[in-house]
Amino acid sequence: MAAKSEQTRQKVAEAALRMFREIGFEKTTMRGIAAEAGVSVGNAYYYFASKDDLVHELYVQVQAEHAGLAANALLEASGLADRLRAVLHTGLDVMAPYHRFGSDFVATAIRPTSPVNPFSANSTSAREASLATFRTAVEGARPAVPKKLRADLPELLWLCYMGITLFWVYDSSEGQQRTRRLVDGAAPLIARGLALARIPGVSKVLDDVLGLSRSIRGGQ
Known part of the structure; x- marks a missing residue:
């Protein structure tokens, strides 16, 4: 029974993610998801209380896929710039099927009180x-x-x-090449900037930046 329950849950999740890719978040309904998955509406709600729960499923799946692609790309990268570039590009690769409807997700997730806000407690696992x-x-x-x-x-x-993801959402260039160029340019700049941490004067500035970052996070 447990195996069958998990199979049904997976069918509902896969149907929802497929519809998110094909028609977008706004046009996807729980009734439509149930029909696509071949289950009753009540059954769909049993596993996922709302579309928001299914967005969390999307987050988790995207991160799992990203981790796999990034791990392979990192095997061939040693310097921080190349490793950062590998992680960022594979992240864009995984998100690519959802680009047409990225603004729908942003409109939903950007509200501070939204349960699908990437900074929320609900999004912790992803x-x-x-x-x-x-x-x-x-x-x-x-x-x-x-x-x-x-x-x-x-x-x-x-x-x-x-920040790069938000830029990507609104990047209308073919294949989001502007975002790709942003990644290619930003990664080595970040790496070179961090290398300056070994210089005493610059090191003190970085200490101040880290201190500010920790104080902000500690106040959440």
Whole structure:
């Protein structure tokens, strides 16, 4: 029974994600998802209380796929710039099927009180999965990232990724090439900037930046 229940849940999730890709978040309804999955509306609601729950399913699936693609790309990258570029490009690759409807998701997720806000408690599992991908990129970089930055850097890079994602949503260039160029240009700039952490004067500035970042996060 447990296996059958999980199969039904997976059918509903797959139907929803397929409809998100094909017709967008706004036009997708729980009734339509149920019909697509071949289950009753009540059954669909049994597994997912709303479309918002299914957006969390999308987050988790996207992050799992991103982790796999990034892991393969990171095998061929050693420097921080190349590793960051690999993580960011594979993230864009995974999101590509949803680009047409990206603004629908943003309109829903950007509200501070939205349950699908990527910063919300409900999004913790997907956010932690994404942070783990950036953590892998940082920890495997050679030469090594300055020790004082290693603990904080994955989250700071993830925040940059959120900004790049927002840029990507509204990027109307073919294949979102402007966003790709942004990634290619930003990754080496970030790496070079972090390398300056070994210079005493610059190191103090970075200490202040890290202190500010920690104080903001501590106040959440």
